[in-house]
Amino acid sequence: MAERTLQCALLLSSLVAGLACAAVPAWKPQDNVEIIVGAGPGGGNDNVARLMQKILQDKRLLDASTVVNKAGGGGAIAYAYLNQRRGNPVYIAIASNTLLTGHITGIGALNYTDFTPLAIMINEYIGFVVKPDSPLKNGLDLIAKLKADPRSVAFGISTSLGNINHIAVAVVARAAGIDPRRLKVAVFDSSASSITAVLGGHIDVVAGPPSISASHIEAGKLRMIGVTSPQRVRGVLAGQATWREQGIDAVVINWRGMLGARGLGAPQIAFWDATLSQLAKSDEWDRELARNLWENAYTDSAHASAYLKTQYAELGAILRELGFVK
Secondary structure: OHHHHHHHHHHHHHHHHHHHHHHOOOOOOOOOEEEEEOOOOOOHHHHHHHHHHHHHHHOOOOOOEEEEEOOOHHHHHHHHHHHOOOOOOOEEEEEEHHHHHHHHHOOOOOOHHHOEEEEEEEEEEOEEEEOOOOOOOOHHHHHHHHHHOOOOOEEEEEOOOOOHHHHHHHHHHHHOOOOHHHOEEEEEOOHHHHHHHHHOOOOOEEEEOHHHHHHHHHOOOOEEEEEOOOOOOOHHHOOOOOOHHHOOOOOOEEEEEEEEOOOOOHHHHHHHHHHHHHHHOOHHHHHHHHHOOOEEEEEOHHHHHHHHHHHHHHHHHHHHHOOOOO
8 A cells, every 4th residue: 555655656746747847938038139240231141140030030930139230350249249148048140151260260269169059051152253255164174274374363252361262262273183372362352343353354263152143144244164062053053063063072161050159058059949940941041042042051059060060170171271270
């Protein structure tokens, strides 16, 4: 009898505990969520943030949110702002390769390990474009010219040496057995400026986001001779060959993801996993990605952390080869 009473007591205790756990609601923001952008309004990261905010609000995935621009220092001001919100889950920031390259080269003090990676959202690739009348008819023509004389081709990139556009040029050269440090590379203050320069014949090749050159390609004002994607980019550039198709194993990804402050708890991370996953599955998100020639690359927090670790190592190797790491 005593044993039966004990069993009943244990069963009742477990039921009460289970009900208590079930009664505890999953975490969700009670305050306004700030989506932090390390650049001014109108840029690529700002456009991504405002699209995300619109979908989050329209689908009622968040009660209230605002986009907060913290321009300056190549994103350093935005990352410092987020770093001051340790443990606060209502502050999230758009992140890109510049977070990693800045830390690798010593320009930035903060790394992805100083935050809580929440997601990788988008992949963008780097396209190489020339004028329609360029003697470089394809990527292999470019490689042949560089092998004959690495200084015979003037590349244009924006907006700094050592960034993802410069890395793309280096990866293509290295894959072809050419020393990337011997290349002639001119830096422009914007993608638009580099396109203007190649259209004017001041440089030979521009390496940059395909979304910037797509309208010029459609108008017949530019030709793409290679893109750093593992497979062809969808949409208006579906007919453009990748570097891999031309025998050059050069894949370079310009990703965009989301970071939270350091010290977020499991319930808070779980909320962002669920919320950002729903956003990434929405028709609105897919339509905008297609329009901008972006690829849906959604991964949750755990996979984002692993991916950033791999990216840090790979980008570090290239930047050391280019001489940007002492």
